[in-house]
Amino acid sequence: xxxxxxxxxxxxxxxxxxxxxxxxxxxxxxxxxxxxxxxxxxxxxxxxxxxxxxxxxxxxxxxxxxxxxxxxxxxxxxxxxxxxxxxxxxxxxxxxxxxxxxxxxxxx
Amino acid sequence: xxxxxxxxxxxxxxxxxxxxxxxxxxxxxxxxxxxxxxxxxxxxxxxxxxxxxxxxxxxxxxxxxxxxxxxxxxxxxxxxxxxxxxxxxxxxxxxxxxxxxxxxxxxxxxxxxxxxxxxxx
Numbered sequence: 001x002x003x004x005x006x007x008x009x010x011x012x013x014x015x016x017x018x019x020x021x022x023x024x025x026x027x028x029x030x031x032x033x034x035x036x037x038x039x040x041x042x043x044x045x046x047x048x049x050x051x052x053x054x055x056x057x058x059x060x061x062x063x064x065x066x067x068x069x070x071x072x073x074x075x076x077x078x079x080x081x082x083x084x085x086x087x088x089x090x091x092x093x094x095x096x097x098x099x100x101x102x103x104x105x106x107x108x
Numbered sequence: 109x110x111x112x113x114x115x116x117x118x119x120x121x122x123x124x125x126x127x128x129x130x131x132x133x134x135x136x137x138x139x140x141x142x143x144x145x146x147x148x149x150x151x152x153x154x155x156x157x158x159x160x161x162x163x164x165x166x167x168x169x170x171x172x173x174x175x176x177x178x179x180x181x182x183x184x185x186x187x188x189x190x191x192x193x194x195x196x197x198x199x200x201x202x203x204x205x206x207x208x209x210x211x212x213x214x215x216x217x218x219x220x221x222x223x224x225x226x227x228x229x
Contacts, residue, residue, distance in 0.1 A: 001170075035215040044202055044219035045153070050210040056217060057209075088153060092214025096168040097143075099153035 002027055002091050004100035012108040019076040021103045023089035028069045030093030036065055036074045037088045039102075045088060049074065081107075110135035114203045114220035116188075120227045126193050130203030130220055131185035137161050141206040141213035144177060144188045147222075148199035158206065158213060159186055193227045200224050 003026040013019055023034070032052035037045035047056040049065035052072055062077040076083055084107050089100040116128035130142070138161040147153050157167035159177045167175045176189040190197060203220040206213035 033210070033214055035210070037216075044204075044222055045216070046219075047207065047215060047217045050207055050215035050217075054209070056207070056215075090153070090215070092210070095166055096170070097155040097214060099155070101152050 001096060002029065002094050002098050004089050004091060004098055006087075006089060006100035006103045008103060009101075010104045010106060012106050013079055014108045015079050015081055017079050019074075019079055019083070019105060021074040021076075021087050021105070023067075023072040023074070023100050025070040025072070025091060027094075029072075029091045032068050033091060033093035034065075034067070034072050035090045035092065036063075037090065038083075038085050039088065040085045048087075076105075079105075110205070110218050112203050112205065112218055112220035114201075114223055116201075116223055116225075118224055118226060120193050120225065122194050122227060122229055123192055124227075126188070126190040126197065126201075126225055128188045128201055128203070128223055128225075129185045130187070132205075135205075135218075137179075137184045139208055139212055141166075142179075142186050143204045143206060143213075143216060145202045145204055145216070146197075146199040147202070150196075151199075154199075156188065156190075156201075160212075195227050198225060198227045 036049040039045040053065045114130040141158040143158040144156040200222045204216035205218040207215040207217035
């Protein structure tokens with residue numbers, strides 16, 4: 001099973017700043033089959049990025065994903081108030097599919 | 109607009125069987141894999157398993173043989189059964205669709221609203 005480790009656990013930033021979230025895998029993720037999700041309290045996760053760097057339908061272009069192999073990054077170029085939430089990475093290159101433990105992005 | 113609507117019992121006793129169902133509205137059932145995922149404070153997000161329209165399934169080995177995922181006779185809805193539950197199975201359970209853009213599986217682009225399941229004696 002591929003273990004995903006996200007860092008930092010909590011990120012405190014202000015609106016307008018740039019956010020960089022990291023996701024490291026215990027082994028190489030096949031074909032860069034990695035996704036990022038945003039989750040707000042009481043709601044289901046929302047798909048932001050799949051295949052490491054492709055934005056899902058309707059996702060603003062301030063969200064971008066990058067990386068390959070074992071190291072992946074989600075960047076939010078300029079934080080909007082609605083971006084403060086918990087973010088998860090997830091790999092689907094190997095079974096079972098696994099998720100990281102999450103990064104909480106909070107307002108500074 | 110595709111929506112997933114899920115339902116099932118929310119309070120179980122240890123050793124009982126969890127049973128949840130998820131219906132797909134406004135979209136095609138074929139071409140995708142349909143997954144069950146759960147979320148708990150202790151274990152975070154955990155993928156349980158998936159099924160496609162022809163009944164082909166893949167399950168998480170961590171849940172061993174306790175999981176059964178099935179589809180109805182008309183391919184919609186699809187269901188989860190988890191046998192011999194314990195307190196460790198207490199979680200919010202979601203159904204979700206594998207994104208066609210990502211090959212129909214793996215990246216989940218549509219989610220159900222979630223069902224809180226509590227296991228307690």
